Each structure stands twice: as structure tokens, then as C-alpha cells.
Amino acid sequence: MTNPPLESPPEKPSAPRPRPFVSRFLLPLVRGGALHVGRPMSARALSAMTDAFRAGRRRVLSLEDMAEEDAVAELARLRHGRARALLIDATLPPLDEGTLRLGVAVHNLLALVHPGLLGRSAERRQEQIVAVTLPIADLGPPSTAEEVVRRHSLLARLPEITRSEHTVEYWAGRRRYVGRPPPAHLLALPRVRRVSTTSQRRLWLKEIGVPASARGLWAALQRASPLGEALDPLRLEPPPAWERILPVLRFPALCRLVAGRLVEVGIEAAGAALVPALLRFASARDAAGAGDVAFAVRLLAHAFWLDHLTVGSALPGASDLGALLAAAFDLEPRLVWPPDLDGGAPLAAAVRARFERLLTEARAGALDRLEVATTVCRFATGGSPVARLV
Numbered sequence: 001m002t003n004p005p006l007e008s009p010p011e012k013p014s015a016p017r018p019r020p021f022v023s024r025f026l027l028p029l030v031r032g033g034a035l036h037v038g039r040p041m042s043a044r045a046l047s048a049m050t051d052a053f054r055a056g057r058r059r060v061l062s063l064e065d066m067a068e069e070d071a072v073a074e075l076a077r078l079r080h081g082r083a084r085a086l087l088i089d090a091t092l093p094p095l096d097e098g099t100l101r102l103g104v105a106v107h108n109l110l111a112l113v114h115p116g117l118l119g120r121s122a123e124r125r126q127e128q129i130v131a132v133t134l135p136i137a138d139l140g141p142p143s144t145a146e147e148v149v150r151r152h153s154l155l156a157r158l159p160e161i162t163r164s165e166h167t168v169e170y171w172a173g174r175r176r177y178v179g180r181p182p183p184a185h186l187l188a189l190p191r192v193r194r195v196s197t198t199s200q201r202r203l204w205l206k207e208i209g210v211p212a213s214a215r216g217l218w219a220a221l222q223r224a225s226p227l228g229e230a231l232d233p234l235r236l237e238p239p240p241a242w243e244r245i246l247p248v249l250r251f252p253a254l255c256r257l258v259a260g261r262l263v264e265v266g267i268e269a270a271g272a273a274l275v276p277a278l279l280r281f282a283s284a285r286d287a288a289g290a291g292d293v294a295f296a297v298r299l300l301a302h303a304f305w306l307d308h309l310t311v312g313s314a315l316p317g318a319s320d321l322g323a324l325l326a327a328a329f330d331l332e333p334r335l336v337w338p339p340d341l342d343g344g345a346p347l348a349a350a351v352r353a354r355f356e357r358l359l360t361e362a363r364a365g366a367l368d369r370l371e372v373a374t375t376v377c378r379f380a381t382g383g384s385p386v387a388r389l390v
Contacts, residue, residue, distance in 0.1 A: 271321025317361025
């Protein structure tokens with residue numbers, strides 16, 4: 001997926017933007033291709049676009065309207081395929097207000113790094129765009145499993161967005177073009193004019209990044225569509241947060257999907273990201289309940305069991321996840337033990353030996369980490385809050 005050829009510089013966020021938003025932005029966001037980013041879109045533009053796409057309100061008056069109708073149909077088809085890959089009974093996603101709000105939020109995030117914002121007032125203009133966009137992006141957690149996969153079907157490829165940058169050197173100097181190709185006249189007669197071009201693509205999320213003023217906006221977008229974060233525990237931006245991914249894990253079909261993904265990426269690596277996140281979650285005042293923390297520990301233990309049955313990774317007791325599982329096994333085995341598994345079965349004996357080995361290794365090589373994990377597990381079983389971790 002490529003970052004768009006950039007259009008006209010951003011204007012005031014309140015300016016209405018009647019434009020083919022589906023064909024030029026939403027469809028490439030899902031299918032791949034050039035995303036066309038222009039002026040930031042306001043709540044008024046969003047409202048007008050929502051009314052235009054409401055069932056029974058669409059009017060086909062031009063070839064551009066016909067192209068937009070075709071794009072709407074293709075967008076629904078592609079999103080449906082992606083949603084059904086995650087939830088088999090998912091229905092055709094509508095082009096509703098929630099979809100348009102997420103699309104506008106992503107569009108405005110990309111507009112924050114528009115070359116037209118460069119200058120003395122760039123930071124102030126970014127703050128204005130963020131202030132307008134934050135209420136649009138703040139949909140809150142999805143309320144059903146189907147809504148989870150619908151939102152994810154639109155935003156799953158966000159980490160793939162790249163921005164093209166071209167530097168053209170010629171006899172009269174050097175010019176740089178961000179997000180759009182150099183004009184043909186500048187590349188003409190390359191030998192006579194000594195023209196050379198250097199091009200690169202930079203990942204928007206990892207290499208360009210979200211401006212500091214937009215951190216809250218980015219978090220709101222992740223909160224509205226947290227499945228991508230849950231399926232990618234190694235993502236650095238934003239760091240994994242249990243308060244965002246727990247609403248997704250409450251749906252059994254999606255929870256199984258996430259647990260399987262933890263095994264795919266490696267339980268030690270996944271634990272290195274998710275266990276510190278659990279410590280932060282457990283120590284946050286008025287954020288985590290004992291049941292939430294216990295649920296998180298049980299999910300990580302479930303991934304450990306899956307790994308034992310399928311991969312058999314050598315998880316060390318001194319690792320983040322090893323210490324947490326050892327502490328849970330030592331304090332309250334029900335946190336890590338399936339309630340329907342007979343303790344005398346051969347599988348149970350083998351896993352019990354692994355837990356005991358984790359506990360021995362943690363006591364020998366990571367006693368401090370084990371003590372912190374024990375505090376978290378004590379809170380998960382209804383004990384004292386994790387005040388000392390704050």
C-alpha cells in the first residue's frame with residue numbers, strides 16, 4: 001500500500017469536502033493502492049457524506065458517481081471476505097456512519113504529515129486538526145464480535161501504509177517530492193540536464209510516526225478497533241494495553257483467535273510485551289478489576305497450554321511470562337489450570353512438571369520478577385491492590 005499523491009494543502013478543518021471518498025481513500029485503504037489525502041475533513045463534511053451514503057439517498061448523476069457506486073460495492077465485498085476469515089458468520093459490512101468516522105479519522109491522521117502543514121504554524125494547525133478529529137474517532141469499544149471484525153476489516157492494513165519520497169538532482173539544483181512523483185518535465189533529457197532520481201518508501205507508522213499532539217487521537221482509534229492490536233502484540237506503536245484489548249477478548253471466537261496468534265508469534269516474545277502491559281494495567285488506579293487481571297492471566301496460560309500441545313517452546317522461568325505463570329501456579333493453580341482437566345492424566349503430569357520447573361528457574365534467576373508477578377496474581381485472586389507498582 002502506498003501513501004497518496006498529496007493534493008491541495010490543508011485548510012480549516014471546518015471546510016466541507018464533497019469528494020469521492022470511497023473510491024479515492026476507503027477502497028485503497030482496504031484493497032491497496034494510492035490513498036488520496038487532501039484537506040482535513042470536519043464533522044460537517046462527515047455529516048454530509050453520511051447523509052449522501054444513506055440507503056435511498058444516493059443519486060447517480062455522473063460518471064464519477066457511477067465509479068463511486070462501484071467502489072462502494074467492491075469495498076463491501078472485500079471487507080466481507082476479510083471479516084469472514086475471522087468470524088465465519090459475519091454479514092456484509094454496511095457503509096454506515098461508524099465506517100465513515102473511522103475512515104475520516106485515518107484520513108486526518110495522514111493529513112497531519114501533509115507537506116502543506118510545514119512551517120511556523122505547523123504544530124498549532126496539527127492541534128486544531130486533532131481537536132476536530134478526536135470526537136469523530138472516539139467511537140468507543142465495539143459492542144459485538146461482528147462489529148469488532150467489521151471495524152478491523154477496514155483498518156487491518158494501517159501498518160502497511162507507506163509514503164513515497166523522491167529526490168531529483170539536476171544541473172540547476174535539487175528538489176524533493178513527498179507523496180507524489182516528480183513532474184515529467186523535470187525528468188526530461190536526463191543526460192543533457194544530468195538528472196538523477198533517488199526514491200524510497202517509508203512506513204508511515206514505524207518510520208514517520210504519529211505526531212505527539214495526535215497521541216490521544218491515535219489511542220482513540222485503537223480503542224475503537226482493538227483487534228489489530230490484539231493480533232499484533234509485538235507492535236510498538238502504541239504499546240499493547242489490556243484496557244483496549246480486553247473488550248475484544250470477551251468474545252470467545254475472537255479470544256481463541258488471539259490466543260492462537262500468541263502461539264504463532266512465540267509465547268516468550270508475546271509475553272515480553274503483554275506481561276509488562278498487564279503490570280501497568282493492574283497497577284492503574286480505578287482501571288483494572290481483579291476479574292480483568294485474572295482473565296488476562298488465564299489467557300496467557302491458555303496460550304502456554306496451546307504452545308505445549310503444538311510447538312513445545314522452551315519457555316524460561318526467568319522470562320516475563322515464565323515468572324507470571326510460575327507465580328500463578330504457586331499462588332493459585334486455578335489461574336493456569338483448565339477446570340475440566342483431570343489432574344491424573346499424562347498430559348496434566350507433563351504440564352505440572354513444566355510449571356514446577358518454571359517456578360524453580362524463577363526463584364533461582366528472577367526472584368524480583370517473581371515477587372512482582374506474585375503481587376499481580378494475588379490481586380487477581382481478590383487480594384490487595386497492586387499499589388506498589390504504581
